[in-house]
Amino acid sequence: MTTEDMLQGALAALSEGHLDEARQGFERVLAGEPDHAVALHWVAVIAYQQGAAPDAVLGQIDRAIVLDGEQALFHNSRGALLYALGRDLEAAESFHRSVQLSDQDGAVWNNLGNALLRLNRIDEAENCYRQALAVTPGLISAINNLGVALKRRGRLDKALICFREAILHMPDFQDAHFNLGELYYHLDMIQEAEVEFRRCIELNPDFHQAHASLAQCLHDQGKREEALELLRTAHARFPDDEDIDFMLRLQFSSIAPAWHIPMVNDEERNQAYDLALRRAVKSGDLVLEIGTGSGLVAMMAARAGAGRVVTCEVLPLMADIAREVIDKNGLSERITVVTKKSTQLQVGTDLPERADVFVSELINIGMLSPNMIPVLQHARETLLKPDAKIIPAAAIVYGALIEAPQLARINPVRHVSGFDLSPLDKLRSPGYAQIDMAADLVRQISQPFKALEFDFRTNMPEHDARMLQVTATTSGVAHGIAFWFDLIMDEETVYSSASTTRTNHWKQAAEFFPQPIAVQPGDRFMVITGYDKTRIFFKGVTL
Template sequence: MSEMADQASSLLRTPSEPGGASGVFSDIARRSVPRWHFAMLNDTERNDALVTALGKAIPPGASVLDIGSGSGLLAMAAARAGAGRVITCEMNPLLAEVARQVVDAHGLSDVVTVIGKPSTRLEVGQDLEAPVDVLVSEIVDCGLIGEGLLPAVRHAREHLLSPDGIMLPSAARLHGRLVTSDAVLKLNQVTTAGGFDVSLMNALATRGHFPVRLDTWPHRFMSDAACVLEFDLVRDALTPGERVVSLPATADGEAHALAVWFELDMGGGITLCNSPENTSSHWMQGWVPLEKPIPVKAGETVSVRLRWSDFALSASA
């Protein structure tokens, strides 16, 4: 265990005192552990779907690698589903220690091992006895790839998963619609404030996608929904790239962005989706700003160049 994880273990068991060490630890934890973990763990639809998918897919006695421990939920679900051995990795040392304690509290430490490092640093023969039978990698953000799904799966598929291993999810699709919204545009763009021109701040605007819960902001869709990107996580190269997407416009006006959401294929007919209609999902939708607004006219087809890196989506005419 690392020195930081060792300190975390001690402080997690220490009652909080104002100004004391555990109080300082709590402040650090609040800064380093994203708040979305709480919304995620309270997302019943997500949790039930993943637990059910693991129960259907994991063969009795199988070895499992879970990328992104979080609270340890999926690792424990894999153990409960009949896995003989579960390795779960978490790059955040505070979360890794929490996961260890949660797993231990459930009496599953003999099956589940939590490793405090990213999956890309795991090695067979050191962290894993052999390539695993099942890979679980539910590390997705509003736009699918922002948490590093592509590089993590690329590496694990080559170095950590057996050639005939099972992958969850096995495929992912990204759907999108052209959208206009002055309200959301102002979340990432400025002109004047208090009578001063502050437009130079736009040099710091987000170029890639960011999360927006569409139903909380006035907006208008400018096209029908379409599948704009698709990944076969078992076979595709999963490298950065770009493609031209054709979207039939449904309204006249100016498109500001491509609103996107994902669909994960977890096998057995089970999918996870954060579409705008699924307002109960803790995942928001992805807002992919267009480099420049695109004038559109109903009935015409609009071509958008969608680019993806290992961690971000971007779009232009």
């Protein structure tokens, strides 16, 4: 049998899904011709499909490309392996080379779009998905992914069309149902979101994230007992799932927004917002605020000279209180409180036009509040003028190793006075805890380090993570990492939550380690720090 006959037989087996037979055929080709590029490529691809690690077969794909660098398929396979390894820039370069060699394969354009989306190059990703559909109109995954890109750009109405169309063509497309559910949720179409998340679970009961999202929908509709039962069942089934654990803890710890009172007493915070607004607002400007709260910041904007202030508050009770406060201060004719999520606001209905100045106070003790990044993205894309001033403009998060023996005793709750009180830990707020480094028994045992940077004026990824090295500077016991933030209001004003004043309502946050770690000066730690749509996190601390 000739090499060509063996090659064609292997390709035929591959097309019929007989992977073992195809692999054996390609290996016979290589036995006679060790440098046969096509056989090298397919042996590596089949190995990956049968469970080999992507880095274990990447070298074989590279060798095939050295032998024949003009095969678009080789570059696409290399890109897929790099993408699986999280090497997104290199993956994008390989996919780009593939489409340069052959631009009529929609799947490769779709792959390139996925890599660019991970790199937060959203406009380029959108163009790739559109090109994928131009050459392969029936590529449903590209329709879904185009919806993801449009959502990231704040084009919610167009994203909605994409997700619905993907489901129309492929009713069992789990990812499209989930994406549609998330979008419905952002649009405050909670019942519709609930339907989509239930459909996700029906299609795949092991889809962890759908359980957490469905619980959030139930909670928001006042079905708290049903949400709690769902989360308890899901937690029992997926005990190691961080999102479900977080949602369960949040359900236990949900309380009324009592923080509004200390917040309005935070003089440094108030002054920072006031100074920034006085510099940003010009006479007659339209100002948009997200998160009315007490109405204080909206009134500051009016005092700074705004012709009109539109501010939104999703909680009806807080919106009513804000209206009463604004009326009491004689500003009702200039300030409008809209009881909606910001993603529901419409220019021409809720806003007379796009706003000149945008101010928000979505910050929590750990700086990043749930869904803050997509909310800001939507506002920039759909509610603001291109040159609108944004307050705050940016933020920097800092951290440090801490020794905090008293706080560590209850983070998490374990044994107290000789008794096991660990069931009480369910009531502890999930994630990080608020601490006061000026008052609590806390000792820094490393130099502060810069953990994360955010620019609220630009497109940002909805999640990110990085590894940092932290060095202990003194002996002690590392109980966790304290972190705080600088809010860069504008070019002149910076508010720091590191402030030691008693009226600093944010104070600082801390993420405690599962177990304390004894340290000596010079001990080095690798710390994974990052964020998602819910919170900032620190984890993976090792010596």
